[in-house]
Amino acid sequence: MKTNKIFISGDEAAAYGVKLCRPHVIAAYPITPQTITVERLSEMVEKGEMDGEYMHVESEHSAISVCMGASSVGARTFTASSSQGLLYMAEGLHYASGGRYPIVMMNANRSVALPWSIYGDHRDSLSLLDCGWIQVYVEDAQEALDMMIQAYRIAEHKDVLTPMMVNLDGFILTHTYELVEIPDQQKVDEFLPAFVTPNKMSFEEPKNLAFSSKPDDNTEFKYQQNQAVLKSIDVIKEVDQEFEATFGRKYHDMVEEYRCEDAEVVLVAIGSVCGTVRVVVDKLREEGMKVGLLKIRFMRPFPEQEVKDLAKRVKAIGVIDKDISFGYEGTVYTNVNSAISKVENYVYKSNFIGGLGGRDITKAEIEDMFHKLYAGLDKSREEKVEFFSLNVETNE
Amino acid sequence: MNRPKNKEYKFPTHIDDYPTGPQYKAGFLPETNAGWRKVRPVVDHEACVFCLRCYLVCPDGTIFKEDGKIKIDLDYCKGCGVCAHECPKDAISMVKE
Numbered sequence: 001m002k003t004n005k006i007f008i009s010g011d012e013a014a015a016y017g018v019k020l021c022r023p024h025v026i027a028a029y030p031i032t033p034q035t036i037t038v039e040r041l042s043e044m045v046e047k048g049e050m051d052g053e054y055m056h057v058e059s060e061h062s063a064i065s066v067c068m069g070a071s072s073v074g075a076r077t078f079t080a081s082s083s084q085g086l087l088y089m090a091e092g093l094h095y096a097s098g099g100r101y102p103i104v105m106m107n108a109n110r111s112v113a114l115p116w117s118i119y120g121d122h123r124d125s126l127s128l129l130d131c132g133w134i135q136v137y138v139e140d141a142q143e144a145l146d147m148m149i150q151a152y153r154i155a156e157h158k159d160v161l162t163p164m165m166v167n168l169d170g171f172i173l174t175h176t177y178e179l180v181e182i183p184d185q186q187k188v189d190e191f192l193p194a195f196v197t198p199n200k201m202s203f204e205e206p207k208n209l210a211f212s213s214k215p216d217d218n219t220e221f222k223y224q225q226n227q228a229v230l231k232s233i234d235v236i237k238e239v240d241q242e243f244e245a246t247f248g249r250k251y252h253d254m255v256e257e258y259r260c261e262d263a264e265v266v267l268v269a270i271g272s273v274c275g276t277v278r279v280v281v282d283k284l285r286e287e288g289m290k291v292g293l294l295k296i297r298f299m300r301p302f303p304e305q306e307v308k309d310l311a312k313r314v315k316a317i318g319v320i321d322k323d324i325s326f327g328y329e330g331t332v333y334t335n336v337n338s339a340i341s342k343v344e345n346y347v348y349k350s351n352f353i354g355g356l357g358g359r360d361i362t363k364a365e366i367e368d369m370f371h372k373l374y375a376g377l378d379k380s381r382e383e384k385v386e387f388f389s390l391n392v393e394t395n396e
Numbered sequence: 397m398n399r400p401k402n403k404e405y406k407f408p409t410h411i412d413d414y415p416t417g418p419q420y421k422a423g424f425l426p427e428t429n430a431g432w433r434k435v436r437p438v439v440d441h442e443a444c445v446f447c448l449r450c451y452l453v454c455p456d457g458t459i460f461k462e463d464g465k466i467k468i469d470l471d472y473c474k475g476c477g478v479c480a481h482e483c484p485k486d487a488i489s490m491v492k493e
Contacts, residue, residue: 072419098417098418099417099418099419100416100417100419161416161417197416198415198416199415199416199417199419201419205421206421206422206423207419207420207421207422208419208420208421208422208424209418209419210418210419211418211419211420212418213418214427217414220408220411220414221414221417221418223411224411224414224416224417225417227411228416
């Protein structure tokens with residue numbers, strides 16, 4: 001099969017993915033490390049390589065507002081942000097999901113101030129886990145491109161109609177270069193039908209849009225919204241299968257298990273660090289340790305069933321969080337732990353907090369995590385939430 | 397003064413009766429504003445001179461003319477009393493509900 005592979009950054013891969021989906025309206029405000037994505041898209045529009053409108057806005061708050069307005073009249077829309085920009089958008093994020101506007105967003109995961117940092121971690125998007133958006137975390141540039149295409153299929157599905165955020169790690173993915181296959185436009189057109197929404201506003205069918213609801217109806221609207229996000233689990237699986245049949249690549253739906261078949265000890269992670277964990281798993285497997293990786297792809301909807309299935313088979317689960325919910329745990333851990341609590345067998349658990357503000361998570365550190373999980377099995381280590389990469393001594 | 401007619405709204409009994417998110421075909425009013433009102437305007441047709449000042453000042457556009465008389469759409473009137481206050485002939489009085 002003839003393939004079209006080019007050497008591009010994660011940001012550019014996202015831009016190519018969006019271009020193939022032919023959005024009608026793109027509205028975004030540039031912010032490091034997302035900037036290259038929106039620069040490329042604006043160039044594509046400027047050069048006439050895309051038919052869509054690129055709307056210049058003065059802020060992220062305006063960007064999401066533009067996307068909502070365009071979506072309400074049946075336009076396919078795209079925005080992108082990161083960190084402070086994403087947080088500035090936060091009001092609109094809830095608005096967009098409640099309004100059932102299937103906007104697709106690329107978020108370049110970046111730390112949140114203060115201290116000011118342009119480098120990556122997951123505190124921006126994980127702090128917005130409850131805003132009603134579907135959230136996927138990708139591991140490499142190819143997955144970023146492919147998920148843009150899948151995202152429109154998932155978000156615009158009639159039973160879902162929910163916006164979707166495609167997260168890629170700032171700098172680690174956005175600014176590193178990989179060989180990425182650019183799918184054929186005709187195939188994408190066949191895979192991705194035109195956006196149809198029952199809410200489309202037109203002169204022929206005037207609508208009362210985005211109205212208020214009293215206590216009598218508000219719970220029903222929120223129930224309906226929750227059902228739609230839960231329903232997306234089936235749609236995600238269906239879309240991934242069809243994607244594989246069309247493009248030859250698959251991403252294993254909600255999660256990907258790596259060498260978990262007979263594993264005793266498993267590390268759970270999201271995003272690009274999964275690539276490093278795979279390498280460590282291979283090394284430790286060669287040394288005879290039964291270890292594996294659970295790559296969580298979707299944080300919302302949450303892969304509860306998949307985590308439970310794994311928890312029934314293993315003895316220890318560690319969760320890497322490039323995030324901390326101050327005063328408790330990492331958010332990925334809290335969610336994983338909730339699923340584990342629903343199985344009958346005991347699983348030793350620990351939360352490893354690190355990689356904050358762009359600090360690398362090394363192979364040696366990951367290897368150490370696996371050893372700590374084994375130590376938990378013979379009761380020589382208690383379950384805990386641990387900052388694993390502190391450079392100094394602490395008072396703990 | 398072609399006032400749009402409200403279509404009859406059927407209240408949902410099943411979750412699937414709800415629209416997908418808060419948007420719906422125009423022309424339906426699930427609930428009128430009448431419940432908010434403590435006092436309602438009553439027009440003295442003898443005193444009224446059809447100056448239409450009440451029509452101009454009504455913040456909710458509830459005042460209209462029908463069969464040569466000033467009428468008030470009580471489904472929308474919230475009872476603010478601006479019409480009564482502004483009427484140069486004191487032809488509108490606010491009556492307790």
